[in-house]
Amino acid sequence: xxxxxxxxxxxxxxxxxxxxPQIPTVHLNANAMPLPLVGMGTAxxxxxxxxxxxxxxxxxxxxxxxxxxxxxxQSEKPLGDAIAExxxxxxxxxxxxxxxxSKLWCTDCHPDLVLPAIRSTLRKxxxxxxxxxxxxxxxxxxxxxxxxxxxxxxxxxxxxxxxWAAMEECQRLGLTRAIGVSNFTTNKLDxxxxxxxxxxxxxxxxxNPVWQQHKLKEYCAERGIHITAYSPLGGRGRVGNNTLMxxxxxxxxxxxxxxxxxxxxxxxxxEQGVSFVVKSFNKERLEENLKIFDWELxxxxxxxxxxxxxxxxxxxxxxxxxxGSLHGVAISDIDIVEI
Numbered sequence: 001x002x003x004x005x006x007x008x009x010x011x012x013x014x015x016x017x018x019x020x021p022q023i024p025t026v027h028l029n030a031n032a033m034p035l036p037l038v039g040m041g042t043a044x045x046x047x048x049x050x051x052x053x054x055x056x057x058x059x060x061x062x063x064x065x066x067x068x069x070x071x072x073x074q075s076e077k078p079l080g081d082a083i084a085e086x087x088x089x090x091x092x093x094x095x096x097x098x099x100x101x102s103k104l105w106c107t108d109c110h111p112d113l114v115l116p117a118i119r120s121t122l123r124k125x126x127x128x129x130x131x132x133x134x135x136x137x138x139x140x141x142x143x144x145x146x147x148x149x150x151x152x153x154x155x156x157x158x159x160x161x162x163x164w165a166a167m168e169e170c171q172r173l174g175l176t177r178a179i180g181v182s183n184f185t186t187n188k189l190d191x192x193x194x195x196x197x198x199x200x201x202x203x204x205x206x207x208n209p210v211w212q213q214h215k216l217k218e219y220c221a222e223r224g225i226h227i228t229a230y231s232p233l234g235g236r237g238r239v240g241n242n243t244l245m246x247x248x249x250x251x252x253x254x255x256x257x258x259x260x261x262x263x264x265x266x267x268x269x270x271e272q273g274v275s276f277v278v279k280s281f282n283k284e285r286l287e288e289n290l291k292i293f294d295w296e297l298x299x300x301x302x303x304x305x306x307x308x309x310x311x312x313x314x315x316x317x318x319x320x321x322x323x324g325s326l327h328g329v330a331i332s333d334i335d336i337v338e339i
Contacts, residue, residue, distance in 0.1 A: 023063065023290070026273060028201040029224045030171070030178035032131050035099055035202075037270060038290060039066030041230065041279035042075035049078040055281035056082035060091050060098075062286055068204075068230075068277040070103035070136055071121055072146050080125035095127060101204075101228075101277075103136035103182060104167070106150075107143050111162030118170050133176040134204055135163065138188045139316070139334040152324035155334065160188075161195050168198045180204070182230075183314075183336040186219045193223070204228040205336075207274065209265050209305050210244045211312050216338045217272070229269050232276040233262050235313055243311050250308075253301050260288060267292045268305060312337055 025034035040059045042052055052075050056067065060082065067083075069075045079100070086092050102125070108117035118133055140158040141150060167179045180202035181192070193199065203220055207213045207229035220227050234244025244250065245261060254261045262285070269276050270292055278289050297305075316334045 023065065024270075024293070026226060026275060028132075028178050028226055029199060030201040032177035032201065033096070033099055035132075035226065035228075035275055036064075036066035037273075037275040038064070038266075038292075039068050039099070039101075039228070039275060039277040040064050040286070041068045041277035042079055043070065043073040043279055044075070044281070047074050049074075051281060053078035053082045053085075055286075057086060058283050059286055060086045062283070063290065064286070065092075065097060066099045066101075066275070066277070068101045068228075069125075070105065071108070071117065072103070072105040072136060076102060076121055076124035077126075080127060084126055099131045100125065100127065101132040101134065101202075102130055103134045104163075105146055106137050106139045106141040107146055109135065109137075109140040109158060109163055110143065111159055111166045113143060114163060114166035115170065115173075115175075118175050122175065129174055130176040132178045132180060132202060133167065133170055134180045134182045134202065135167065135184075137183050137319075137334070138181070138185075138336065148319075149321045150319050152320050152326050155320070155326055155329045157328055158333075160191060164192060164196055168196075171198060178202070180225075185336060185338045186216055189219065189223075189225070199223070200225055202226045202228055204230055204277075206231045206312065206314050207269065207276075208232050208234055208244055209250060209268055209308055210234060210247060211310055212306075212308075213338060217274070227274050229274050229276040231313060232269055232278055233265055243313070247308060249304050253297070253304065257295065259295070263288060263292050264297070264301075267295070267297055268302075271297060 023036045023038050025036050027034050056079055067079055069079045083095060083098055087094060102121045104114060104117050140156050142154040142156060170176050171179050178201040180200040182204040184203050203225050205213060208231060217227055234242045244265060250261045250264050254264045266289060280286055315337050316331060
């Protein structure tokens with residue numbers, strides 16, 4: 001895959017959301033503010049609301065203006081509190097300077113629960129609207145408090161058409177400026193696009209040099225669906241290792257450039273016009289994530305990265321409890337692995 005030169009990448013523009021440092025933005029296929037390509041993720045386990053709020057405040061001071069949360073992650077309230085405090089302190093002029101994404105969890109992934117769910121999210125954030133609201137996972141669960149791992153018997157058939165109609169209503173009512181999906185494969189997007197009046201603006205998926213998503217990226221580009229990458233630095237699997245951070249190819253490229261392995265991975269995403277949300281609550285790493293704009297990967301770097309063995313970290317089966325059984329839903333119905 002040929003690298004996209006940062007100076008000529010299609011649909012990218014330098015915005016005026018955060019003058020220092022200046023983070024490139026991309027226009028979505030919706031009436032939303034441009035999306036800053038570098039964002040901060042707020043999912044953390046175990047969850048600590050005070051730590052989350054403090055980290056978001058630090059990120060705002062550093063220039064971050066794109067924040068990703070979710071009902072399942074419990075981070076909506078501390079994120080909203082940090083943004084409100086930053087506004088009162090004059091770090092930002094208004095809530096309108098930040099791009100906020102949240103997500104509909106599977107227990108609310110039913111047509112009659114979507115509107116109550118987004119209104120609950122907005123109450124926790126203390127906001128009147130979201131910039132982007134996503135279906136968190138192509139799966140519906142029996143309504144009730146979220147639990148993990150997911151009990152197999154709680155997985156129920158998903159009414160995607162009805163849920164998406166309710167998502168469209170969220171946008172029409174002004175509760176969100178744009179709508180989209182997360183963890184959707186090309187097959188799932190095919191199903192959705194057959195009946196969608198409003199096409200998804202974003203598909204947020206696991207994407208990084210050890211899970212490159214070539215097929216999905218090409219599919220989304222052809223249909224005007226922007227990709228946001230989560231786990232852009234790999235994240236730790238069930239056995240505690242991080243395949244990306246242990247990758248010798250990336251280590252060699254980073255050493256040759258005098259950069260960190262993390263910066264090489266984020267630059268690889270950036271040169272493709274992909275946005276990403278990095279979960280880091282460490283100030284030095286938050287700063288490091290922004291230092292990817294004044295250098296480039298070479299063609300040789302791209303060829304080497306293309307040959308890295310692929311290994312997905314998050315998949316449907318790993319979300320489910322070991323005991324119990326699925327009823328009326330096949331594992332293929334909720335699978336998020338793109339082949």
